[in-house]
Amino acid sequence: MRLAELSERSGVTTATIKYYLREGLLPPGERVTATQSEYREEHLRRLRLIRALVQVGRIPVATAREVLAAVEDEESDQLTRIGTAIAALPHPAPPRENDETVAAARTLAEELQRRLGWRVVPGNPAHQALVSALTALLRLGYPCTVEQLLPYGEAAGRLAGHEVALIGEFTSPTTQLEAAVALTVLYEPVLLSLRRLAQAETASQHLGHHP
Amino acid sequence: MRLAELSERSGVTTATIKYYLREGLLPPGERVTATQSEYREEHLRRLRLIRALVQVGRIPVATAREVLAAVEDEESDQLTRIGTAIAALPHPAPPRENDETVAAARTLAEELQRRLGWRVVPGNPAHQALVSALTALLRLGYPCTVEQLLPYGEAAGRLAGHEVALIGEFTSPTTQLEAAVALTVLYEPVLLSLRRLAQAETASQHLGHHP
The missing domain is CATH 1.10.1660.10 (Multidrug-efflux Transporter Regulator; Chain: A; Domain 2)
Incomplete structure (x- = not known):
């Protein structure tokens, strides 16, 4: 055309x-x-x-x-x-500082992914974005434990399974x-x-x- | 202080x-x-x-x-x-035009919420944001049926239940x-x-x- x-x-x-x-x-x-x-x-x-x-x-x-x-x-x-x-x-920017709150957020992000059975890939920008989001929650003192985060990871995991099936429909x-x-x-x-x-x-x- | x-x-x-x-x-x-x-x-x-x-x-x-x-x-x-x-x-802006694709997206958004057992509140900005997002999917010809959308709604519903419990912990x-x-x-x-x-x-x- x-x-x-x-x-x-x-x-x-x-x-x-x-x-x-x-x-x-x-x-x-x-x-x-x-x-x-x-x-x-x-x-x-x-x-x-x-x-x-x-x-x-x-x-x-x-x-x-x-x-x-x-x-x-x-x-x-x-x-x-x-x-x-x-x-x-x-992706949202990775955390700028590198203090003990960021270290705690990083530990939390890694622990969460291990609990979900996912591999931890620190170089993945989505991993850094997660650390950044958790740092904000911790700094502001809002609830943010592995137990409270698990439902979000489980929801994301179920959706990803659905999405891979959706993408598989393309030839x-x-x-x-x-x-x-x-x-x-x-x-x-x-x-x-x-x-x-x-x-x-x-x-x-x-x-x-x-x- | x-x-x-x-x-x-x-x-x-x-x-x-x-x-x-x-x-x-x-x-x-x-x-x-x-x-x-x-x-x-x-x-x-x-x-x-x-x-x-x-x-x-x-x-x-x-x-x-x-x-x-x-x-x-x-x-x-x-x-x-x-x-x-x-x-x-x-919230993301509601759709600007009002053509048949927007009408189809609106029908889809309403049908999805009914299937999830949610009330449809057209004045809710989140409802309009949903119509807007579905309009983009339909306009670009990407898969977007009620069946394909349901897992997202179910995931959101489960998370909302968790979130209301989390908020209930505040006194x-x-x-x-x-x-x-x-x-x-x-x-x-x-x-x-x-x-x-x-x-x-x-x-x-x-x-x-x-x-």
Whole structure:
């Protein structure tokens, strides 16, 4: 298909598509004349992923380029590519200081993952984000023990099982990879808004009787 | 206690405490001399909540003021105050357009909540945030059916039950309310980072065999 049809089918303006091409987010089409290129279904699919990252996830273009580079890296196996792409997504900053509260949060994060039967990978940005979140809870003196954290880990574990099954429905390794990245980003606001709705529902059931 | 001790015990600089006092986030202490006021344990606790909102949750000061106003509104019952305070927290914007995709997302959000046995409250900002997140999934053509969404709702429901129990451990209605708001904000990054860790763990178990 030509640029106009790619724009029509993706709902992305031709100016924005040209911007993504210049920024290296979208691979170039096959040049057919001096001024025209031919695009394929994979361009359409890639554009959908870029929109998920940039327009919905509000991920900076430079970061999106890193995520997409990991998706495209055909040297690595599927698992490494998924891991690298997801690790390249923005994460909350790791804790800046390194005092005894951070050390306690790190111990707590490791203990929690061991209890859940997960491997502890200190270099994973999600591990550092967890340490950061636990540091905030500990510093402010809010409840935060392994027992209180376990239900969150168990919920995340069940969802991950569901998500891997969902991603398995995509047929090719590349579409699976693209889906893994897109669903990671797109389901975050789904989960957070459902949590708030569940809180409202549960609070009205439990606290409604003790005004 | 005096301002210096409040600063010492809360870890918040006196300049920042004065700023929170000026902005009406922290209620004034009891004036003891022309230049000195006396602060109590409740100021310390409130300061902890303000830090959870402003410093950790990165919630704008004006929004934090609204949340705290709901916490303080002694005219309302406990349940209304919790609901109002949580609804005043920032939520993703509701969908801007109102086309057939938004209508489909709205139907999906309502059907999901009915399946979960929750009441549908269209005015709840979390409901609108859910519609917005589902609109993005539908627009981009990613999987998004009630069946695929149910596990997220069930996970959120289980966590809410745990959270209401956690909040019940706080003794007074005001500390319960403050804890409800703080834990809503502080546990979001815990949940999201655990989700990414669970994904990495599950992917390595399931996809590791099919590189």
